[in-house]
Amino acid sequence: MTIRETAADAKQDPSYLKALTELLYQLADDDFITSFRGSEWLGLAPHIEEDVAYSSITQNTMGHAVLFYDLLEELGAGKADVLAHERPPKERRNGIYLEKKNGEGSYLEEPYYDWALTVVRNYLYETFKKTKLEAVATSSYQPLAMVAQKVLMEQTYHLAHWKMWLKQLQGSNDDARKRIQSRIKEAWNEFQDVLELGSESQSMEQFNLITGEQIVKERWLEDVTATLNNIPDAPLDKRYGSGRNGEHTADLEQALGILAEVYVSDKQAIW
Amino acid sequence: MKDNQRQTEILAVLKTVDDPELPSVSVFDLGMVHDVVVLQSRVFISMVPTFAGCPALEIIEANVQKAVDAVDWVKECQVEFSFKHNWSTDSITAVGRENLKKHGISPPPKNYHPGEEWTVDCPYCGSDYTSMDNVFGPTACRSILYCGSCKNPFEAMKPVIKQSIIQN
Numbered sequence: 001m002t003i004r005e006t007a008a009d010a011k012q013d014p015s016y017l018k019a020l021t022e023l024l025y026q027l028a029d030d031d032f033i034t035s036f037r038g039s040e041w042l043g044l045a046p047h048i049e050e051d052v053a054y055s056s057i058t059q060n061t062m063g064h065a066v067l068f069y070d071l072l073e074e075l076g077a078g079k080a081d082v083l084a085h086e087r088p089p090k091e092r093r094n095g096i097y098l099e100k101k102n103g104e105g106s107y108l109e110e111p112y113y114d115w116a117l118t119v120v121r122n123y124l125y126e127t128f129k130k131t132k133l134e135a136v137a138t139s140s141y142q143p144l145a146m147v148a149q150k151v152l153m154e155q156t157y158h159l160a161h162w163k164m165w166l167k168q169l170q171g172s173n174d175d176a177r178k179r180i181q182s183r184i185k186e187a188w189n190e191f192q193d194v195l196e197l198g199s200e201s202q203s204m205e206q207f208n209l210i211t212g213e214q215i216v217k218e219r220w221l222e223d224v225t226a227t228l229n230n231i232p233d234a235p236l237d238k239r240y241g242s243g244r245n246g247e248h249t250a251d252l253e254q255a256l257g258i259l260a261e262v263y264v265s266d267k268q269a270i271w
Numbered sequence: 272m273k274d275n276q277r278q279t280e281i282l283a284v285l286k287t288v289d290d291p292e293l294p295s296v297s298v299f300d301l302g303m304v305h306d307v308v309v310l311q312s313r314v315f316i317s318m319v320p321t322f323a324g325c326p327a328l329e330i331i332e333a334n335v336q337k338a339v340d341a342v343d344w345v346k347e348c349q350v351e352f353s354f355k356h357n358w359s360t361d362s363i364t365a366v367g368r369e370n371l372k373k374h375g376i377s378p379p380p381k382n383y384h385p386g387e388e389w390t391v392d393c394p395y396c397g398s399d400y401t402s403m404d405n406v407f408g409p410t411a412c413r414s415i416l417y418c419g420s421c422k423n424p425f426e427a428m429k430p431v432i433k434q435s436i437i438q439n
Contacts, residue, residue, distance in 0.1 A: 156386045
């Protein structure tokens, strides 16, 4: 395996750079949108301790997105702030399920957000994130391998948190069980593209940027099966298409509109 | 003065720069200083960030810069954060572990297994009759606990250590 130690090394080979860039956008955009949906819950979580916990996880997850955008910046993709705020939906690589609204209404008025969706989504995502980062922790691109190892050290707390919520609600009353189960069923129809690596999948494997898509999916399924009480019979699907190829729903536009509102109002501002 | 004497002097300065979120604990004792290189009147400091989402990094960088710039022979100082080395709570020095307690923050447990529950003794009375209130505290690096003995709420530094990755 050829190890590439710096951005300059990676830029030597255009096809390597292309596969690496694509992988980094997936990692960055997944954390970015997950963090945004998390931030919408601020002040609305079921109780005060959860508010502290969820906002801490959300802040840290945005920190992880920044690490991946910084790696893209080093590779000449553009400034991290611009990559995060200005790219239109068709350039975004996050899985579509992750952009789904928390519920009806907005966080300012009548937020009818659904905690069952939040618990199921965060559990499925954090389990996936761990699996994918483990597959990237031995990457041929050394700066990425280092960042993946760093993120894994912190992310273990996020996963443990959502796993606890999921187990508690699954073991709770009928209402809780039903709500969780219906959100799992929904996720099963939509989660497939999160698990995929998109059009550059083969190059990513060939260049040893990540161990294969199939392995990530199998390990994810193994973990999820061990935790969830009922796995839907239907196969996993990607109902709304593939976010890895730039396909997205109106929910992403809504998220980006709010997220970039302040940034767009004054791009020269210093933060 | 020789470069290695100067390096010792800079390290002494870094022991006086406290983490803004953890007053009384220096960035040196937190294990954030990776390397200090002195070339005559120029100083290069490489630092290791603690938590990725920590908003205090820029303040820390500025505080280190300011403290080193104040040394009379320093003409140029460069501070850089790098992810080339991974920080873990094992990097906290013995002095750092003691100083954390002064602000009601217990040092991280030493026998922690990632993903598992953990506990620490009370920083005030030393009792092990403590319970976890919230593993997520006021900053990314701290948790909130309660002491059943002296009835004080307290915080602890969250253990973060290298994980063994499943080899493929």
